[in-house]
Amino acid sequence: MSEETLYWQALNKAMDTELEADESVFTLGEDVGLVGGSYRATQGLMAKYGEWRVRDTPISEGSFTGLGVGAALVGMRPVVEIMTVNFMLLALDSIINAAAKIPFMSGGQFRMPLVIRVPGGIAKQLGAQHSQRLEHTIMNVPGLRIAVPSTPQDAYWQLRQAIASDEPIILLEHELLYFSKGPLDILAEAPPMHRAANRRPGRDVTIISYSRHALLSAAAAEELAKDGIEAEVIDLRSLKPIDWDTCAASVEKTHHLLIVEEDCRFAGAGAEIAATLGERCFGALDAPATRLAGLDMSTPFNGTLEAASIPQVADIVAAARKLCRPAKTPVAAAAE
Amino acid sequence: MSEETLYWQALNKAMDTELEADESVFTLGEDVGLVGGSYRATQGLMAKYGEWRVRDTPISEGSFTGLGVGAALVGMRPVVEIMTVNFMLLALDSIINAAAKIPFMSGGQFRMPLVIRVPGGIAKQLGAQHSQRLEHTIMNVPGLRIAVPSTPQDAYWQLRQAIASDEPIILLEHELLYFSKGPLDILAEAPPMHRAANRRPGRDVTIISYSRHALLSAAAAEELAKDGIEAEVIDLRSLKPIDWDTCAASVEKTHHLLIVEEDCRFAGAGAEIAATLGERCFGALDAPATRLAGLDMSTPFNGTLEAASIPQVADIVAAARKLCRPAKTPVAAAAE
């Protein structure tokens, strides 16, 4: 049933399916129509559904995101694409002050079936202004939900779930994942949108991550296994809410927690994870909940420095090893 | 030497002193001139320094904040007042993408002596859109500094230090503090802007807080003392960077950490504090680092619910008591 599919194709298929099924679904954003989206997620859809349902917008992020809010208020199901997360800073008033608060402020009179799709993260030498990971900027806002699909299957599931939901949901898509491949089974039943996925069972250390770095963490776990360290890899899939039960269950089993994130360390997404699990699993932890994160630095353009500014697979391996066997020498460890 | 002064008067005096001393200092924002600022911080200054140096602006937060960035690039020392933190969402591109990144992106060619003053926090029934605490939204941004003065003396010191600094600095002022009184000694030597203050020594529990909630925490400590619990109260004064040494030293002494914040709990400022100190003081903590924070809810307009949505003195007392004496019954505790 499942087919190898590119991440962008999975999104494209999800959009297509929803546009087909429900007349109130429409999408808008810069170059989503004629060009088909910077990362192809809306390719071919304008030709199929017309320009009212697949709308190219002027460069006016604040207002076209707010347009989505207004349309959602009257029962449409808009999917706003903000070309990259870096431009979302221009749309935060519409997202935080309007979308997230209207249902509450109105005393529950209005639904807000708004979806905002945003490519982001560090790609390949796009410079400091185009390399942001702003998950943290929005995590603190009550009333929003945030999904962070790392696979084509999740991208497909979560986009469809987000469109079906009446809550305002932001999908953070990673720019380096659009051309990654993975199985997609469009008939498979989806887990709840916020459910974390256990990508690899293990007993020695829990690695919690999300988006692209969940894949890097899984790769690191394979390395660690060669070393005899069995890491359990949890891919959060959702940053708001976070599936604490799945996380805590793993930590209570492994007694070690490594949080891996691309976001800058200071007040990054990992801070909330470490704080909550540090409190909840206090008795179970044999070592402090540890964060491996991006440097607290604007992203350098130079490629070597750019790569060095965020955790790579080798860094994850090293951090996990250190966490599990802090006192042992490599020789002793190998002898185990 | 020290005089009882209102918080807004301390800010006003600091502005006046800096405007007087340095021609490159100027301030701008909505109604800072003729009206003298919503919270009076710039009262009387336009009459004294003229409209070019105390500039009333149109309602254009994105651009007048960016105007400050441009002026700072050529050696001016602008102090931008954003009327309340809620409108800062409209100015985040100028703050995050421009002010915070230009010195770095330019390879160190430019200074950024920009100060942004922002009243914020929950005041008195201003509704969900006017009750935000957005410290967390900006804490994750490399290149920014954030000061959170809780007393007139700190307001005076930190505003002057911010203006003197070449880094972009945001002063988060609390709306309920402008009419609070405290001693101000304009000749006293200032501690470094980012240094945390130990507001009350104690041995049983460390309470870390900032801004208005640092004052509430100090009040709670007095209550706790009646109970025989000696709380040490740390007022962070700076949210970026955070003075970890002062915090850690206290936790290593008390073995208990309570973080009190007005911000929503999920991914609030407290998350970073709990995460870093939970890791750094892992061995010293007898109980998990605990956060007492605002509810993850948009702020209700109704006054009773509004008050219930953030920690009050009694909540702090209860949380500290529970942290120090988890197993004891109230009777046993009283008998001590």
Added chain:
Amino acid sequence: MERDVLHRLLSDMLLSRAFEERAAEEYGKGNIVGFLHLYPGEEAVGAGVLNAAAPSDYVVSGYREHAHALMRGTPAREVMAELFGRADGVSGGMGGSMHIFDAERRFMGGYAIVGESYPIAIGIAYAIAMRRLPEAVICFFGDGAVNQGTFHESLNMAALWRLPVLFVCENNHYAIGTEIHRHSAVTEVYKRAAAYNIPAEKVDGMDVSRVYDATRRALDLIRRGGGPQFIECETYRFRGHSMADPGSYRPVAEVKAQMARDPITTAIGEAAIRLPTQAELAEAGADTIARLTARMVEAGHLAEVEMEGLRKAADAVVEDAVQFALHSAEPTMAAAWAHMTCNRRDEVLI
């Protein structure tokens, strides 16, 4: 103009005025807390525009919007209870005076962030256009709000896609304490719509029938597919920006002169047999309604019983609203959580 319409307009204005003055009183007593932006002086704009709109049209407004909601038909009780922060308030006590929402009457919200209403208005209009309905969106905003970037962005999109929106600028010449000459390079607001090819006109916002007529014409054009329209209403607020503002940045002479142009005075004049003379108006001064009414009744322009009836009806509605609000319960925390998660359906989260 039909006598019926004029009476409706006058009733609305009297209700709004009575409501606002009473709200100010209740604010003084501490029954209303927070920001409270009152509408006296500007009633002709709200009354004229909203009476010209159809029930199927949508309204989007700012933070000075509870008067708009009243004139749109939201029961005074529910508006007052919201100002009091009570459970029976139209927004359940969660919104407050700046966030009145009334789904039933398509009153799509008061927004307290200046400039936030434009995108929301064009979003609703986009939905209308997609569905090809004969509806329109009315978007209210002030002269100060025109300088927000969203004005520019949203008007461009409205024009580009010919969306059914009527933009109504309530130009009261001030953004809090900043007079229009000090905040806008072009002070004739309606001219700024030309940058988007949006037809625009300026009307005397102190004259309710002109506002009404202009709105009728504009909505008619919109419904015939003419795309967005723009009306600038020149008006004046008699009070400070909000209850916290004494308004001392305005010359006393200016305030007095404007008060003499009280729109309610003008409406009464039109509803009656002959218009009051300029001299009569000028003399009227601050307490226009009371003094002019007395003199007009004396002169037989308006039957005492009729005028008294309108006034009393308004007062009674407001008194009833206050009593209702006073006796309404405080909302519970459980209700607040229910509102937070009102869109979650049956999904169970963590």
Added chain:
Amino acid sequence: MERDVLHRLLSDMLLSRAFEERAAEEYGKGNIVGFLHLYPGEEAVGAGVLNAAAPSDYVVSGYREHAHALMRGTPAREVMAELFGRADGVSGGMGGSMHIFDAERRFMGGYAIVGESYPIAIGIAYAIAMRRLPEAVICFFGDGAVNQGTFHESLNMAALWRLPVLFVCENNHYAIGTEIHRHSAVTEVYKRAAAYNIPAEKVDGMDVSRVYDATRRALDLIRRGGGPQFIECETYRFRGHSMADPGSYRPVAEVKAQMARDPITTAIGEAAIRLPTQAELAEAGADTIARLTARMVEAGHLAEVEMEGLRKAADAVVEDAVQFALHSAEPTMAAAWAHMTCNRRDEVLI
């Protein structure tokens, strides 16, 4: 127009063209990574405007700005090294092609967030106005950038306070793949400046001498206290939006027709004894520079040696720049940290 000026303009345009084509090549080889927005087709705008500016003026630009920096005088070596991300790049390898800064030449940055440059430009202008200096700020932006809210906000403030800014719109008719008719309700960009009472004019952006003249006039007005000025230059980019964009949303016929209007062709024409005829220009087609040069040399309009000299000089500068960049070291992490904290002075933080 003086022959000297024309030669300078032509040299700049040839340098820019050679630099860009070589950059594209280096991109293909992997020496340049990331976004790379090239300038071919639009050289007349940058060359005309920047040659008319004084060294004491400031320049603020977008992400298609490395050509602007070149023509402003930043050594090609330092620009190329920045595109390569090397330590000797003008921004130390920290910025990249979209973030060229050159303090020495008052090149105040390339900004990659569309619309971000307006506020920065008016901020610099505000400082100039406060200091009463005879300087001006030149702010470049595209037709797509005009729809960002900051355009509206910043132009209003510039006009309100009569700030010394020259707004230069490089209208190449496209915002990536969205043609101007599909993104702007008013497509004659210069008309939008009227909403702020800013004097505006439209010039043929493929004709470098017109751009140069218009800029001279505008800067002159600004220096005489005339407040902000606005120039719209109609132009065209020959390539896709960036190296990642094949530009397939544009009709081939349109691209071909525009290439025939190659601004370098026009400049060569003016620098020489007689202008090429329309027919000659039309025939020139895609490979304008090569073909026209050959024919002009044949006709004796431009000395072969002279033209070859200019071209070779440009090529040599570019070749030297590439070699320089190739041999420049990678920046270190220590340097990156030093840039992050470059404003900290002696303060020791945690």
